[in-house]
Amino acid sequence: MRYISLFTHEGRSTPPTQGEMATMGKLIEEGMKAGWLLVTEGVAGSSPGTRVHASGGKVSVTDGPFAEAKEVIGGYAIMRVKSKEEAIELSKSFLKVVGGNGTCELHELYEMPAGGKA
Numbered sequence: 001m002r003y004i005s006l007f008t009h010e011g012r013s014t015p016p017t018q019g020e021m022a023t024m025g026k027l028i029e030e031g032m033k034a035g036w037l038l039v040t041e042g043v044a045g046s047s048p049g050t051r052v053h054a055s056g057g058k059v060s061v062t063d064g065p066f067a068e069a070k071e072v073i074g075g076y077a078i079m080r081v082k083s084k085e086e087a088i089e090l091s092k093s094f095l096k097v098v099g100g101n102g103t104c105e106l107h108e109l110y111e112m113p114a115g116g117k118a
Contacts, residue, residue: 002038002109003079003087005094008071009102020098027097031079036090040077074102078109 016024031037049064077094081087084106091104 001081001083002111003081003084003106004109005077005079005087005091006105006107007074007076007094007098007102008105009074009098011072023097027094031077031090036079036081036086038078038080040075042075043073071103074098084108 028037028040031040051062051064053060053062079087079090081090087106091106095102095104
C-alpha cells in the first residue's frame with residue numbers, strides 16, 4: 001500500500017540550516033535505499049502559491065500569501081508501506097528530524113490493479 005504524507009507547520013521566517021538539510025538528506029537517502037520512500041519534496045511556503053477553486057460552476061484564482069492559513073504545507077512524501085501503522089511510525093521518525101512543531105497528515109493512495117482496470 002502507498003500513503004502520501006502531507007507535512008504542515010506554522011511556518012518559519014528562515015530557510016532550513018545546512019545542518020537541518022544534511023539530517024533530512026540522510027533520512028531521505030536511507031528511505032530511498034530501504035524502498036519505503038518513493039518520492040519527497042519540500043514546498044516553498046504560501047507566498048509563491050496559487051489557489052484554483054471551483055464552486056457553482058465558476059473557477060477563481062487567488063495568489064498567495066494566504067493570510068487566513070494558520071499552517072503551511074512544508075512538503076510531502078509518498079511512501080510504500082505494509083500497513084497504516086508503519087506509515088505512522090515513519091512519520092514519527094520524520095517529525096523527530098524536522099524538530100519544532102508540525103503535523104504529518106496521512107492519506108492512503110488508490111492503487112490501480114494489475115492491468116490498469118479498476
